[in-house]
Amino acid sequence: MAERYNAIVIGGGHNGLTTAAYLAKAGLNTLVLERRSILGGATLTESPVPGYKFSVASYLVSLLRPQVIRELDLAKHGLQMAPSVGTYTAHWDGYLDRRTDHADTIREIRKWSHRDADNYDDFKQTVTDITRFIRPAIDIPAPDPYGDPHEWLAYAGLAKDFGHLPLRTKGALLDLITGSAYDFLSRWFEGEPLVGTMSASGIIGTFLGIKSPGTGMVFLHHYFGEIDGSFREWALPQGGTGAVATAIANAALFHGAKIRTDAPVRQILLKGERAIGVVLESGEEIHADTVVSAADAKHTFLEMLPAGSLPNDFERAVRNFKFRGSSAKVNFALDGLPTFTAAPPGTGHLMGTVSISPSPDYMEKAYDDAKHGHPSHRPFLDMLIPTLTDPSMAPPGKHVATAFVQYAPHKLAPEHGTWDDIKESFGDLVVDTISEFAPDFRNKIVGRQIMTPLDLERTIGLTEGNIFQGEILVQQMAFNRPVSGWARYKTPIKDYWLASSSAHPGGGIMAAPGRLAALEILKSKAGDE
């Protein structure tokens, strides 16, 4: 006799765990099934170099919803976060070191451009106004344009407010939703390192360049960031991003959920047009009233369901959903801190984000390479040295540096072979890129871990290595994510739900899809009774 649960959640990443915690908290007998032997999905801390702990894939937390922290009491379950303290941009002719102090930041920006310094406050105000206005949208399911009018009620206030926004805010909002990050920033700024680094928020996890329309939307997505109610703050979880998953898992267990690792799902069990459970790779069958997938849309709909179980239109739409991973992650074990050629005294500039994004042209050329199927010959790097805020990540006196690298196109031009063929030379390229600005970096390396888009796909299960489980593109957001008409976590298969970043509001360590899916499931169950 097969085991039976109220709910099965497939995938032990932060969204799957969040869904499970909410369902368990509501009293459902819930089981989480994780394919790997470690929880976390892309929210993962591992030690491939003994003694050194890497945030293997994701590396910063900004988007984690305060509701989730509060409602699941994550602080009690071990979550500790330190605010990230600024951004240092290396440049050939100097540097730009922005910290938390406002006056210092303005002074630093003025080194590069008086105009930029004068415009900085106006820019911040504009973006703050926009984020304040649109942010509520990420905590409610996306209403459907053809949906029940009551879906729109939650949004009605938002629409009314839109009419009352000052023209400059409305205009800037539309500029962001439809235009490029670069064009938006150019309205205020001209300094090479400032525009280069700020525009990077528009391309993360997307196969577009900073000058491509649509990157304003990605920029906006990153500005949702909120830690403890303060806007646009990024934070480093103590213990790496894996600690976030651990805290959510603890909350799920606390509420009575069961979690099984090494339990890959082969297929969803269907009876007629409804899901009734899963079959594991081992052949074991587990039954449940509700099955939730926290895997991406491709795994959820094209791989785990028996062929032919979906309506044709829906299946075609899923096939048209774009992933196109464009980034890699390279993690370093270091026996000392690198010395950047142009930097302020001390190590304060290394405490926050170290960005290799010296100019807009540098960024755009990095994209040009990728467009034609090549890894960027000089990529954009977003580097963190978490040991400066959390020394437990490495042996005493040693350090860890983790570099997010873009562009590393999942689909390579034929002359490169596969990502496995060029993995090590790609790692060397990253070392060369950092060493251009910090020449002693290469001598400090005692170990490295390279996660190519192919590795992200194979190891973590991210289709095409896309870190957001589907590109953040205007046409793949809100009511279109992942399929128009199916953006509210329900799927065409009854009792089968989607709770991953392939659903609204998308990727990042937000846990919003996981939470919203759980709330919709609970609402539907309440309706059934």
Add this chain to the structure above:
Amino acid sequence: MAAKKQKAAAAEAPRARNSADVIVLGGGHNGLVAAAYLARAGIKTILLEARGELGGMALTADIDGVKAPMLAHTVGRFRPRVARDLGLAGSVRLVEPEVRSFAPHPRDGSSITLYRDPKRSAEELEKRPHGKETAHGFMKLDGRLRRIGAYFEEVLDGVPPSLDGGKSVAEMLAGFAFRKPFTDLKEGDGREILRILPMSAADLVSEYIQHDEHLLALLAWRGAIYNAVGPMSPGTAATMLFDGITGDGADGGAAGQTVVAIGGPGALATALADAARGFGAEIRTSAKAVAITEQDGRVTGVALASGEEIAAPYVLSTLDPKTTLLGLLGVEATGPDLRRRLRATRSNGVTSKLNLLVDKLPTFTAAGKGEAAQEKLRGRIVILESILGIEKAFDASKYGRISETPIIEALIPTLIDPSLASDGRHIVSCVVQYAPAVLKDGEWDEATRKSFADSVVDQLEQVAPGITNLISARQLITPADLQNDWGATGGHAMHVNEGFDQFAQWRPLYGIGRYETAIEGLFLSGAGTHPGGGVTGAPGANAAEALIRTLRRAAD
């Protein structure tokens, strides 16, 4: 209220030669259309054109006795309702060749021909590798674009709706999407519009065509032509949808439109000018405006380079938005925020025009010989290879360089309209992309112009061997020329870039995308406003109608 006073003041003022109810700036096709609509409504209208001739970018040039389309060579989307309203039926003849486009592959000798009749295109496509699948995909795409195109056909005429008035986001969204025609759509097509608009043309087309790189490029090119974008740039699908409009005389679909005016585009401009004069509009050429005068945020008239001032309570400008708002008005009138946003509006032109006078019709190898060849050469002759090839050409222009292998879209108007040349000579009219207005290294001097034109001819030589020796005259107009001689800021043929980021009520910018501006009495029109560039007459007609409504309200 204020407008009413103005109107009264205008009525009392002596009807001198130097005053009008409305001054229209720019004697291109949009300015002429606007002036005709205004005069037709009984409004005293003066049109001012800086150049010595009318037509703007719709001009017929004379190259050694042969008539050539100086800039625009097709008039594909000229609004039938404008022709009807202005009574142009008798004076303008449009022709649409059977062949929409003919694309000889620059290297492998193959070619694609797309016809007016999509079934005929599909039959041809079936003969290509993976032909069955490709033809099927083409028909599906064509059908989708035609259904969506019927919706876009309706939204071309009229002021884009406001986003402010809605009581709910549903209304706002529907408003954004032009409510009435949108709700008439089938749900599937409506959903597709909301998904497709922000997409790239390459992404859209590759959802239908997977195995034919050349065809993919030919179709997606329609989303990039005339604009500083590549087919992979998001927002280019919107441009493709506009080119695919179908209904009320328009017939786009996947292949796009190919329509020419008999007598050249200048014939259309002449007919429009005649119509405007016929309705009583006054038209002045060589009359360059140097300032729009205003007092307390209200338009008072226009100052000319000659020193003359013309008083008028209303100005409708069809010049590009940057010239109008940044060049002719000061910061006191526009405010700093609008200026900052407008400066960052994309108006960098990358498109040139090269007209070649040839002694006889060149032979395009892939077209074959005889009447069959002539039929193919009546369409747009597009020379490109792949999406990435177009992107590579685009990449160069982003950094101020001229593309080494630019994309060429040629038309032989003399073949379609034999009245243009009587002696067997022909014009090969080439739209060439991508080369920026401002070069990073060097200038648009004679040497640069020559090597650029040579590179185009070299590319033509590959698909039409012998053409080089047939050329007896060349006329090149670069983006720098468009800026200097036509006054288009940035040298953009469409005034500001087209695409979803500068679209509908946010073309050129949200807040001034509904023709009316914050400066009382100033209306914006021309290619930089909805529905954008191309010889459509729609921005001119829509803006004029908005102004007429305002005047009527003021008179009530």
